[in-house]
Amino acid sequence: MGKRKISIEDIARRAGVSHSTVSRALRDNPLISSQVREEIKQIAREMNYVPNAIAQSLQNQRTSTIGVVVTSIADPFFAEVVEGIEQIAKSAGLNVLLSTSHRDVEQEIAAIDNFHRRRVDGILVADSRISKQQREQVAQIAVPTVVINSQIEDQPEIFYSVAIDDRLGAQLAVEHLINLGHTAIGYLGVGDRSLSNQQRLEGYRMVLRKAGIQQIPNWVAMNDQDNVRANDVTTGQKMLPQLVTAGVTGIFCYNDMVAVGALLACHELGISVPQDLSLVGFDGIALGCYVTPPLTTISQPMLELGRSAMQILLDLLAEKTVENRVLSPCLVKRGSSAPINN
Amino acid sequence: MGKRKISIEDIARRAGVSHSTVSRALRDNPLISSQVREEIKQIAREMNYVPNAIAQSLQNQRTSTIGVVVTSIADPFFAEVVEGIEQIAKSAGLNVLLSTSHRDVEQEIAAIDNFHRRRVDGILVADSRISKQQREQVAQIAVPTVVINSQIEDQPEIFYSVAIDDRLGAQLAVEHLINLGHTAIGYLGVGDRSLSNQQRLEGYRMVLRKAGIQQIPNWVAMNDQDNVRANDVTTGQKMLPQLVTAGVTGIFCYNDMVAVGALLACHELGISVPQDLSLVGFDGIALGCYVTPPLTTISQPMLELGRSAMQILLDLLAEKTVENRVLSPCLVKRGSSAPINN
DNA sequence: GTGAAAGCGCTAACAG
DNA sequence: CTGTTAGCGCTTTCAC
Numbered sequence: 025m026g027k028r029k030i031s032i033e034d035i036a037r038r039a040g041v042s043h044s045t046v047s048r049a050l051r052d053n054p055l056i057s058s059q060v061r062e063e064i065k066q067i068a069r070e071m072n073y074v075p076n077a078i079a080q081s082l083q084n085q086r087t088s089t090i091g092v093v094v095t096s097i098a099d100p101f102f103a104e105v106v107e108g109i110e111q112i113a114k115s116a117g118l119n120v121l122l123s124t125s126h127r128d129v130e131q132e133i134a135a136i137d138n139f140h141r142r143r144v145d146g147i148l149v150a151d152s153r154i155s156k157q158q159r160e161q162v163a164q165i166a167v168p169t170v171v172i173n174s175q176i177e178d179q180p181e182i183f184y185s186v187a188i189d190d191r192l193g194a195q196l197a198v199e200h201l202i203n204l205g206h207t208a209i210g211y212l213g214v215g216d217r218s219l220s221n222q223q224r225l226e227g228y229r230m231v232l233r234k235a236g237i238q239q240i241p242n243w244v245a246m247n248d249q250d251n252v253r254a255n256d257v258t259t260g261q262k263m264l265p266q267l268v269t270a271g272v273t274g275i276f277c278y279n280d281m282v283a284v285g286a287l288l289a290c291h292e293l294g295i296s297v298p299q300d301l302s303l304v305g306f307d308g309i310a311l312g313c314y315v316t317p318p319l320t321t322i323s324q325p326m327l328e329l330g331r332s333a334m335q336i337l338l339d340l341l342a343e344k345t346v347e348n349r350v351l352s353p354c355l356v357k358r359g360s361s362a363p364i365n366n
Numbered sequence: 367m368g369k370r371k372i373s374i375e376d377i378a379r380r381a382g383v384s385h386s387t388v389s390r391a392l393r394d395n396p397l398i399s400s401q402v403r404e405e406i407k408q409i410a411r412e413m414n415y416v417p418n419a420i421a422q423s424l425q426n427q428r429t430s431t432i433g434v435v436v437t438s439i440a441d442p443f444f445a446e447v448v449e450g451i452e453q454i455a456k457s458a459g460l461n462v463l464l465s466t467s468h469r470d471v472e473q474e475i476a477a478i479d480n481f482h483r484r485r486v487d488g489i490l491v492a493d494s495r496i497s498k499q500q501r502e503q504v505a506q507i508a509v510p511t512v513v514i515n516s517q518i519e520d521q522p523e524i525f526y527s528v529a530i531d532d533r534l535g536a537q538l539a540v541e542h543l544i545n546l547g548h549t550a551i552g553y554l555g556v557g558d559r560s561l562s563n564q565q566r567l568e569g570y571r572m573v574l575r576k577a578g579i580q581q582i583p584n585w586v587a588m589n590d591q592d593n594v595r596a597n598d599v600t601t602g603q604k605m606l607p608q609l610v611t612a613g614v615t616g617i618f619c620y621n622d623m624v625a626v627g628a629l630l631a632c633h634e635l636g637i638s639v640p641q642d643l644s645l646v647g648f649d650g651i652a653l654g655c656y657v658t659p660p661l662t663t664i665s666q667p668m669l670e671l672g673r674s675a676m677q678i679l680l681d682l683l684a685e686k687t688v689e690n691r692v693l694s695p696c697l698v699k700r701g702s703s704a705p706i707n708n
Numbered sequence: 709g710t711g712a713a714a715g716c717g718c719t720a721a722c723a724g
Numbered sequence: 725c726t727g728t729t730a731g732c733g734c735t736t737t738c739a740c
Binding site: 031032033043044046048051075076078079081082083084119 | 732733734735736
């Protein structure tokens with residue numbers, strides 16, 4: 025059980041050839057006679073040779089590794105996105121280096137810088153919060169980078185991107201509630217200044233305006249003390265009462281976790297969903313099917329989001345021209361929304 | 367935006383020193399006068415130098431990377447474990463390379479072999495299914511490896527490990543049901559031959575035996591057609607009816623997802639939980655708090671499982687002596703279990 | 709077909 | 725204190 029692994033030189037010595045011949049043989053270079061090629065491969069096997077990918081990377085200037093930054097792995101949404109990324113990466117022979125940002129730009133930048141030092145072939149970042157100026161802080165001549173659901177306005181100008189259409193999602197949600205006869209419709213958002221939150225709110229406002237429904241400030245609740253984002257379930261739970269007090273009969277929630285929190289609050293307050301109140305979530309995480317009643321939601325193709333981003337990255341690595349993608353969410357009707365109860 | 371990144375040689379040329387001086391300066395080697403050290407660092411900054419970790423790794427024989435294999439990232443249990451791993455790894459300056467095995471030994475071995483080629487400093491594998499013989503297939507002189515919740519009997523002999531005490535968990539669950547007055551207690555398991563499933567079943571049997579409760583074969587349901595493991599929620603949903611038919615008043619479920627499936631089936635069949643039937647899960651995933659009624663469960667310290675494993679790996683890397691760990695689960699009483707209804 | 713030699717970018721032993 | 729010289733393990737011209 026010696027410490028140092030064996031190298032092609034060790035094999036070369038044993039086979040009585042030069043190390044370059046071994047290198048060629050192992051990589052099926054046609055210049056080598058099949059005779060010696062097989063012989064060398066056999067010896068390599070006997071010696072339990074394990075090629076050193078680090079040395080290969082240094083020489084080839086490719087690591088066959090991509091870096092992925094997400095806010096948290098434990099978040100079911102990102103877990104699903106990463107699953108999609110990994111599927112495509114694996115089938116392309118690429119490995120995934122994973123980092124978390126916890127919604128903090130500094131940590132996000134640190135992760136990316138680290139990936140640069142490690143010479144990853146490409147980078148994927150979800151929920152990126154890097155602004156134009158910060159873009160320069162980040163090492164120039166960056167490797168191909170694709171952002172997923174960018175959280176900064178002008179980011180598509182500086183990075184390739186794939187994103188969900190938040191306004192469309194909001195529109196589907198609110199129109200669904202309107203179709204059910206609701207007119208007192210609230211928005212239950214989160215406390216950070218993320219783009220998703222803003223755009224879902226805008227979508228909500230736009231639909232109400234178009235439908236000629238009056239907008240009441242109290243119908244929008246956003247736990248924005250400290251401008252920091254707490255646990256989403258807790259947010260939903262805490263903010264629900266004020267919306268109920270304000271008299272809404274339907275609520276569009278920022279995401280499924282917030283909706284679940286709202287649902288829990290309803291259970292505690294004895295509010296029946298959907299009889300007394302209709303709830304619509306966003307994301308389409310599995311969890312939504314398991315609560316009572318199951319959650320009507322705007323479903324994002326999470327796996328597809330990861331897959332698409334990874335595919336764009338692959339195209340970029342193959343030097344193809346690529347286009348940013350905007351994926352459409354869709355309404356999934358379940359038990360938490362129903363016609364208004366007159 | 368040239369292609370090749372700048373190296374210490376470029377800096378050396380510009381600073382009029384040798385590349386080794388640059389190397390030393392950048393790494394705060396005390397031999398270098400603080401005068402030139404600052405000067406070199408300044409130049410490096412101006413030139414946007416990004417050290418090449420690949421070259422460093424080749425030289426240092428350390429990659430500062432660990433490989434992690436899980437069955438699936440989208441599984442909330444492993445997502446949490448990986449979160450724990452990443453926390454400790456990050457604070458120790460290590461990066462995480464992530465792979466999935468999908469509960470398949472071949473894929474697990476492939477992932478580990480790949481990690482060996484990439485010369486990771488250590489490996490963590492969750493739910494490992496590698497047997498003693500296969501251990502030899504895997505490249506010898508392996509890097510330090512720690513398994514989390516091993517799924518093969520004699521694995522602790524070949525790998526370091528941290529695991530949950532499945533028998534104890536089962537014991538807590540079944541004793542809880544007995545304390546509530548239940549005597550017709552079922553076990554709802556999964557269809558693969560994993561150790562966890564077997565040990566939870568054994569724990570269940572042991573407690574019943576000790577309590578002098580008669581054991582009815584029909585009280586144990588395990589979706590083992592094809593010996594393959596389907597979606598856990600579906601398993602719970604499908605298998606519940608037979609246990610109910612068999613007359614149980616309490617069920618210990620393999621894990622929370624199975625329990626959630628059982629709960630959904632109860633909703634459909636009009637069985638009230640916990641009035642008609644008590645349900646106990648296993649794992650303690652967040653989801654358990656959100657269903658109606660919230661799930662009584664045997665909670666595993668998932669984050670801690672990841673953290674511990676990573677800590678053991680760090681100790682191994684520091685050449686300390688380490689000991690395998692067995693963590694204890696604990697009972698979390700919630701709404702899905704109640705005294706038997708006479 | 710195969711070998712010799714250079715070099716990927718860095719660290720470290722050895723001289724001065 | 726700093727420069728010279730070897731490698732780390734591999735791929736890849738360029739000769740033969």
